[in-house]
Amino acid sequence: MAKTNKNKxxxxxxxxxxxxxxxxxxxxxxxxxxxxxxxxxxxAMLHYYYRNKQLLFEAVFTNAFSLLAxxxxxxxxxxxxxxxxxKNFTHNYISFISKHPYLPNFIIQELNRNPKxxxxxxxxxxxxxxxxxxxxxxxxxxxxxxKPIDGEQxxxxxISLNIFPFVATPLIKGFLKIxxxxxxxxxxxxxxxxxxxxxxxxxx
Amino acid sequence: MAKTNKNKxxxxxxxxxxxxxxxxxxxxxxxxxxxxxxxxxxxAMLHYYYRNKQLLFEAVFTNAFSLLAxxxxxxxxxxxxxxxxxKNFTHNYISFISKHPYLPNFIIQELNRNPKxxxxxxxxxxxxxxxxxxxxxxxxxxxxxxKPIDGEQxxxxxISLNIFPFVATPLIKGFLKIxxxxxxxxxxxxxxxxxxxxxxxxxx
DNA sequence: ATCTTTGTTAACCAAATGGTTAAACCATAG
DNA sequence: CTATGGTTTAACCATTTGGTTAACAAAGAT
Numbered sequence: 001m002a003k004t005n006k007n008k009x010x011x012x013x014x015x016x017x018x019x020x021x022x023x024x025x026x027x028x029x030x031x032x033x034x035x036x037x038x039x040x041x042x043x044a045m046l047h048y049y050y051r052n053k054q055l056l057f058e059a060v061f062t063n064a065f066s067l068l069a070x071x072x073x074x075x076x077x078x079x080x081x082x083x084x085x086x087k088n089f090t091h092n093y094i095s096f097i098s099k100h101p102y103l104p105n106f107i108i109q110e111l112n113r114n115p116k117x118x119x120x121x122x123x124x125x126x127x128x129x130x131x132x133x134x135x136x137x138x139x140x141x142x143x144x145x146x147k148p149i150d151g152e153q154x155x156x157x158x159i160s161l162n163i164f165p166f167v168a169t170p171l172i173k174g175f176l177k178i179x180x181x182x183x184x185x186x187x188x189x190x191x192x193x194x195x196x197x198x199x200x201x202x203x204x
Numbered sequence: 205m206a207k208t209n210k211n212k213x214x215x216x217x218x219x220x221x222x223x224x225x226x227x228x229x230x231x232x233x234x235x236x237x238x239x240x241x242x243x244x245x246x247x248a249m250l251h252y253y254y255r256n257k258q259l260l261f262e263a264v265f266t267n268a269f270s271l272l273a274x275x276x277x278x279x280x281x282x283x284x285x286x287x288x289x290x291k292n293f294t295h296n297y298i299s300f301i302s303k304h305p306y307l308p309n310f311i312i313q314e315l316n317r318n319p320k321x322x323x324x325x326x327x328x329x330x331x332x333x334x335x336x337x338x339x340x341x342x343x344x345x346x347x348x349x350x351k352p353i354d355g356e357q358x359x360x361x362x363i364s365l366n367i368f369p370f371v372a373t374p375l376i377k378g379f380l381k382i383x384x385x386x387x388x389x390x391x392x393x394x395x396x397x398x399x400x401x402x403x404x405x406x407x408x
Numbered sequence: 409a410t411c412t413t414t415g416t417t418a419a420c421c422a423a424a425t426g427g428t429t430a431a432a433c434c435a436t437a438g
Numbered sequence: 439c440t441a442t443g444g445t446t447t448a449a450c451c452a453t454t455t456g457g458t459t460a461a462c463a464a465a466g467a468t
Contacts, residue, residue: 033456174322
């Protein structure tokens with residue numbers, strides 16, 4: 001194996017292991033030793049490649065966020081109607097998160113812990129902007145396609161309905177007294193149910 | 205001051221300080237010394253009254269949850285119509301959380317960290333049950349008051365719309381590019397906007 | 409072949425942290 | 439007044455944890 005491949009390989013292995021551990025335990029709960037074990041390498045390697053815990057964490061965090069951002073951009077900046085956007089986003093987003101269930105909670109939690117992280121993210125490419133979406137809502141309201149509603153409020157409603165169940169999974173499982181299987185089934189149903197719920201509310 | 209009052213007083217001071225620190229930093233991020241400082245007492249006192257970090261944390265956690273539970277019970281188990289419940293709950297809940305903004309995130313986060321906490325909570329009094337609410341939804345759908353919708357899905361929608369913005373405050377502030385003042389204003393508007401959004405969607 | 413650079417490890421270190429202890433403090437019952 | 443019991447503190451301790459170091463291995467470069 002070539003030199004370049006070798007170090008890229010361990011670097012990637014570390015990032016992968018760090019992702020798992022950080023997303024499950026958070027910055028404070030994660031242990032460098034545990035990450036090293038998960039990566040199957042010596043703890044000193046973590047520092048060799050990423051200097052310290054903070055930098056390793058930031059690498060994981062920006063990486064995680066850059067997975068989510070494109071998903072949001074889809075709803076904000078393509079050319080379909082609001083109705084189509086809601087349908088597509090709800091369906092796609094729930095599918096996507098079902099494959100990465102720790103992602104939203106990880107991001108929200110660490111953003112709460114240190115709101116300054118947002119700045120680091122904002123510079124990143126593909127950072128979602130709301131302008132187009134808001135204009136589109138205003139336009140469709142004026143045209144009489146939609147009932148009067150504020151674009152920002154609608155945006156918050158959409159992401160709340162889609163993201164919250166994944167963030168609060170244990171809470172919802174508890175209240176509804178359902179197991180993991182039933183929860184997955186429910187999320188599957190929400191791909192349709194949520195978009196219907198939103199469309200019902202806003203369409204004239 | 206009487207003997208009993210004295211120790212009840214420090215005990216309460218500790219719990220109060222612990223609440224602040226735990227809710228802001230979580231179990232892993234919180235430091236016993238920081239809690240002691242916040243309470244203005246010696247670190248050994250924490251152990252004298254609560255034995256260890258875990259037990260102190262649990263005291264805070266169950267205490268926090270028993271603040272939220274009654275709020276949920278209101279919507280689930282009183283005798284008003286679904287429409288009134290949605291209106292009241294949305295208004296009351298957003299008002300309540302605005303005064304305790306760390307609460308929902310704290311509960312969700314720690315429940316994610318250790319889902320077994322749910323069992324400890326369930327035994328507690330006033331634990332919300334969904335049965336009545338689900339039956340009521342079914343009934344109002346049959347009567348033709350509401351469009352067809354599943355009670356559980358509706359419940360998840362209601363709590364998502366109400367809780368999520370408080371859990372993901374930094375994320376929303378970031379996307380919407382608004383400061384704290386504008387955020388508070390937006391939450392104020394949501395007291396009406398969210399219940400309208402829900403009612404629009406479900407009422408025939 | 410050997411020299412140099414890069415990658416990897418075991419052993420180590422200092423600081424932080426949860427928890428303990430023994431002595432001091434203090435209200436009050438007798 | 440003082441013996442007693444709960445309360446409070448400063449000092450201490452063992453362990454964990456992020457981070458370092460120095461030696462070693464591997465792989466090109468000369």
